[in-house]
Amino acid sequence: MLDNRAAEEHFAVLFPGKPIPAWAYETIKLFDDQRYDIRIDVVEIKTVPISRVVGTTHCNYGNKLTWLQMLTYATRHSNFRPDRFQGLLALDPTKLNFIRIDQTDEYYLCGDGNHRLTAFKLADVESIKCHVYIAFPKAKPVEPVFIESVQQNEKDKQSIFDWLARWRDLLPERFR
DSSP states (O other): OOOOOHHHHHHHHHSSTTOOOOOOOOOOGOOOSSSEEEEEEEEEEEEGGGGGGEEEOTTTTTTTOBTTTTHHHTGGGGGGHHHHHHHHSSGGGGGGGEEEESSSSOOOEEEEEEHHHHHHHHHOOOOEEEEEEEEEEEOOOOOOOOOOHHHHHHHHHHHHHHHHHHHHHSSSSGGG
16 A cells, blocks of 8 residues: 555645545546446547546556655656646646546546646546546346256256157168
8 A cells, every 4th residue: 555645745845735535545446348338439528527537548647646646656646746736736627538427427547647647637627528438337148047947957858859769769771
């Protein structure tokens, strides 16, 4: 587990006197692309509430860092220096792409923009307008269901062979 002290100190420099929100200590979720199909033909330009963004597709951050730890442990964390932070907030949010899981209100950042997203979240930006792709749960493969035991199957095989033998004896010679 990473230490939060450096990130807490950095937060205090960026936001003097502001308390650290409880959600900043939540681990960034990693989008599980094995469980979902992303429909690239179903894209919406939508206003996304930043509070509904719970994760990312980036494997270096998802399930590894909290939102607060992005300030000090993320690659290129120099983006969060006080002299650069306002520039990070000024970047165009419409360039960000999100994935929304169908029939939920959970959004995941897709691709570039993890630093911008973290800056927007920590600076209390309420929402941004961006592209949203919809992810649908993958259909689960149908598993074969075996109702009868192996012994019953062996008994059935034997009875089928008996049945065929009886019919063979009953059929006239010309049909054999």
